[in-house]
Amino acid sequence: xxxxxxxxxxxxxxxxxxxxxxxxxxxxxxxxxxxxxxxxxxxxxxxxxxxxxxxxxxxxxxxxxxxxxxxxxxxxxxxxxxxxxxxxxxxxxxxxxxxxxxxxxxxxxxxxxxxxxxxxxxxxxxxxxxxxxxxxxxxxxxxxxxxxxxxxxxxxxxxxxxxxxxxxxxxxxxxxxxxxxxxxxxx
Amino acid sequence: xxxxxxxxxxxxxxxxxxxxxxxxxxxxxxxxxxxxxxxxxxxxxxxxxxxxxxxxxxxxxxxxxxxxxxxxxxxxxxxxxxxxxxxxxxxxxxxxxxxxxxxxxxxxxxxxxxxxxxxxxxxxxxxxxxxxxxxxxxxxxxxxxxxxxxxxxxxxxxxxxxxxxxxxxxxxxxxxxxxxxxxxxxxxxxxxxxxxxxxxxxxxxxxxxxxxxxxxxxxxxxxxxxxxxxxxxxxxxxxxxxxxxxxxxxxxxxxxxxxxxxxxxxxxxxxxxxxxxxxxxxxxxxxxxxxxxxxxxxxxxxxxxxxxxxxxxxxxxxxxxxxxxxxxxxxxx
Numbered sequence: 001x002x003x004x005x006x007x008x009x010x011x012x013x014x015x016x017x018x019x020x021x022x023x024x025x026x027x028x029x030x031x032x033x034x035x036x037x038x039x040x041x042x043x044x045x046x047x048x049x050x051x052x053x054x055x056x057x058x059x060x061x062x063x064x065x066x067x068x069x070x071x072x073x074x075x076x077x078x079x080x081x082x083x084x085x086x087x088x089x090x091x092x093x094x095x096x097x098x099x100x101x102x103x104x105x106x107x108x109x110x111x112x113x114x115x116x117x118x119x120x121x122x123x124x125x126x127x128x129x130x131x132x133x134x135x136x137x138x139x140x141x142x143x144x145x146x147x148x149x150x151x152x153x154x155x156x157x158x159x160x161x162x163x164x165x166x167x168x169x170x171x172x173x174x175x176x177x178x179x180x181x182x183x184x185x186x187x
Numbered sequence: 188x189x190x191x192x193x194x195x196x197x198x199x200x201x202x203x204x205x206x207x208x209x210x211x212x213x214x215x216x217x218x219x220x221x222x223x224x225x226x227x228x229x230x231x232x233x234x235x236x237x238x239x240x241x242x243x244x245x246x247x248x249x250x251x252x253x254x255x256x257x258x259x260x261x262x263x264x265x266x267x268x269x270x271x272x273x274x275x276x277x278x279x280x281x282x283x284x285x286x287x288x289x290x291x292x293x294x295x296x297x298x299x300x301x302x303x304x305x306x307x308x309x310x311x312x313x314x315x316x317x318x319x320x321x322x323x324x325x326x327x328x329x330x331x332x333x334x335x336x337x338x339x340x341x342x343x344x345x346x347x348x349x350x351x352x353x354x355x356x357x358x359x360x361x362x363x364x365x366x367x368x369x370x371x372x373x374x375x376x377x378x379x380x381x382x383x384x385x386x387x388x389x390x391x392x393x394x395x396x397x398x399x400x401x402x403x404x405x406x407x408x409x410x411x412x413x414x415x416x417x418x419x420x421x422x423x424x425x426x427x428x429x430x431x432x433x434x435x436x437x438x439x440x441x442x443x444x445x446x447x448x449x450x451x452x453x454x455x456x457x458x459x460x461x462x463x464x465x466x467x468x469x470x471x472x473x474x475x476x477x478x479x480x481x482x483x484x485x486x487x488x489x490x491x492x493x494x495x496x497x498x499x500x501x502x503x504x505x506x507x508x509x510x511x512x513x514x515x516x517x518x519x520x
Contacts, residue, residue, distance in 0.1 A: 051417040074419045082417030087410040088268040092465045094192070101406050103418050108403055128191065156417070 004062075005029045005154050006050060011059035013042075013049040018057045020045060029153070032180045047156045051082050064153055077103030081150035083143040085159040087131075095134065095142045096127040102149040109149040117149045118142075121175060137168030141175065148179060155179075195462040196469060202461070203476045210483030214249065215242045217490055240380075248379040249482040251387045252444050253454075255436040257478025258395055260451025261458075261471050262433050265409040266426050270515055271337050273451030274318075274437040278343030280448070281372075282321020283434075283441040285347040287314030288368035289354035307386055314438035321347060322434055348372055373499030374447035376486055383443040390439045394432045395475065402468040405429070409467065447482075448501045449508020454478040456511060 008025040012018040020042045027033045035043050048054035049061060052068060061068045063079040071079065081102065093101075099114040109117075118124040123141050126134060131142060140160055147155045160176070161169045215238060216222045222242075226234050260273035267277075274280045287310045295309075321343050329339030355369045398405070404425065407415040412422040440447070458474045459465050481504070489498040 048413060051413060053413055053416045073416060073421045076417055077419045080417055082413055084411050084413055087414060092459055092463055093406075094464065097406075097464065097466045098410075101403065101410065101414075101418075158413075 003029060005031075005064060007060075007062040008049075009060040009062070011049065011061055012057040013045060013054050014057065015045075015054060020049075022059065030180060030183055032176055044158055047082070047158055050154070050156060051076060051080060077150060077152065078105055079152055080154040080156060081147040081152040083147040083155065083157045083160065085162060087143070093131045094128050095123070095131050095138075095145075098131050098142055099146045099149050102146045104150060114145075114149055117145045121145050121148070135168075136163055137165075137171065140164065140168070140172050144172070144175060144179075192462055192464045192466070192469065195464070196473070199458070199461045199473060200476075203473075203480055207476060207480045207483065210249075210480055210487070211246055213487045214246045214483055217487055218242060219495070244379050244381050244384050245376045245486065246483070247384045248376040248387065248444055249486050250479040251384065251391055252376065252440045252447065253450060253478035253480070253482030254395060254475040255387075255391050255440045255478075256447060256450040256482075257454035257458075257474035258398055258471055259433040259437050261455035261467065261474050262398060262405065262429055263451070264455055265405050265467055266429050267336055268409060269333050269336055270456070271333075271452065271512065272340075273449070274433070275344070275446060275448035275451060276337055276512075277340040278321040278325045278347065279318045279434055279437045280441050280446045281344040281347040281351070282324075283314035283318035283438040284371040284446050285351050285354075286317025286320070287311070287438065287442045288371040289351050289358070290317070292358045292362070292368060293354065307382055310442040311386060311390065311439045314442045315435050317347075318434040318438040318441070319431065322430055326430070371441065371445040374445040374501040374504075375489065375497060375499060376444050376482075377490075377497045379443055387439050387443060391436050394436050398429070398432065399468075399472050399475075401429075402466075402471050405467045405471070409465075444500075446501060447485075447504055449504045449512065450478060450481055450485075452515075453504075453508045453511040454481055456515070457481075 004026045006025070006027040008023050010022050010024060011020070012022060013020045023046075035046060037043050045054045049056060050063065050068070052071075052073060056069065063071070066079065087098070095118070096111070096114055099117060100109050100111060102109045102114075104110075104113065115124060115127060118127050121141055121144065123138065123145065126138055126142070131139065134142065144157065144160065147157065161172050164172065212224070212227070215227060216224060218237070218241070220237060222230070222234050222237065227238070230238060256274060259279075263272035263274070263277060264270055291309055291313050294313075325336065325339045325343050329336035351372055352369060358368070404415070404418075404420045407418040407420050408422055408425055415422040415425065454477050455470055455474050458470050458477050462469055462473065464470070485500050485503045488503045489500050492498055492503075
């Protein structure tokens with residue numbers, strides 16, 4: 001079980017029709033894995049397949065050794081957390097609200113847990129700032145904090161470094177590396 | 188020390204709870220007959236009848252309809268990720284009015300040759316079908332750009348309102364005894380009775396409780412579909428469920444009090460502004476309080492602006508709601 005956090009076995013995935021065919025992929029546990037590819041090559045679809053948001057036409061996908069076809073949507077948060085490139089944030093949510101919207105198994109992340117994660121990432125000073133007024137780099141870090149707070153063994157991040165300047169790109173990647181190397185202690 | 192959301196919520200309650208209580212008292216004493224404040228506690232027989240049979244049912248209707256519209260607006264704004272969404276703007280209300288009122292008249296006449304069989308049960312059911320139909324049309328045609336939802340909603344509203352007017356005129360010519368249903372387009376709580384209140388309350392209360400309890404899941408849906416799905420909430424199923432529930436509370440309100448515009452639009456925004464947060468676990472329950480309060484004062488205004496005449500409540504709520512809509516349009520375009 002413990003060797004691979006994600007396995008794709010001859011998976012065919014897409015929406016109305018398959019757009020990624022017969023993919024085999026093993027992602028080792030406690031690793032930082034990057035999926036690279038040109039625009040429209042199906043990177044987001046691959047991530048969406050793991051959260052069952054894209055359709056699986058054939059083959060298997062396993063998270064933590066569990067066949068996702070057998071995982072009901074309500075149990076997904078026990079296995080995976082998903083951090084999108086953007087969230088709808090026209091309305092006033094604080095950074096803390098965003099982190100506290102993360103699942104913690106069956107329940108929700110508490111205020112203390114959320115603050116602990118923001119502290120861990122060194123951004124607790126922006127906890128009460130409005131999310132939509134943060135810089136793109138800060139938003140990404142808050143979304144990473146949100147994913148991290150869930151304590152799921154798999155953190156999926158869609159385009160975590162897009163639209164960032166070099167310094168912020170470095171900061172995000174550095175943070176992700178640190179999470180992976182610390183992960184044992186954090187769980 | 189920066190003020191936190193908790194401080195704002197306390198301030199919000201300090202403003203709205205007294206306003207709400209004063210609003211209730213004002214509604215009890217103001218009307219065709221003014222009841223002296225003292226008489227509220229020791230009413231004469233005439234006053235007792237006015238209070239128990241007329242004014243209290245109206246107050247309860249204000250509370251239920253205000254809560255329903257406010258929660259419907261807050262949920263629609265989150266679910267459609269659109270700050271302008273609300274039952275009036277998205278055509279839900281006028282769809283309900285068409286089916287509830289106009290079709291009820293036609294249906295009962297065609298079936299029984301007698302106008303209006305048991306409208307208290309049939310009205311909400313037909314209104315619900317109409318509300319869902321109108322919302323479905325708006326969602327299908329208003330897909331894509333955020334403004335198209337609103338444009339489709341306004342188009343459907345106008346279409347359904349005009350159908351109500353045509354059917355109403357037609358029905359009155361064939362059944363002169365039929366009470367006019369055009370009132371459904373204007374909105375009023377006057378004349379609401381206890382029976383109607385009980386129907387409204389028994390439909391709305393369980394739904395409002397469920398929505399308040401689901402407010403964290405609504406937050407997920409507000410952020411993005413993928414976030415909801417990974418958070419254990421199937422976005423399509425949950426969105427459809429919420430649209431149906433919101434359609435139901437809107438329909439039951441429209442059935443008995445007609446279309447009351449913009450309460451659903453402005454109330455959640457006022458609440459968010461005052462507590463400086465869009466967290467639905469706070470916005471939705473607090474909007475129940477602010478929505479009820481706004482309805483109470485709108486009803487008082489509808490009774491006192493022209494003495495002796497009860498004005499359509501929509502005329503009052505639009506007076507405040509339309510500027511809010513215009514400000515939002517400017518801010519978000």
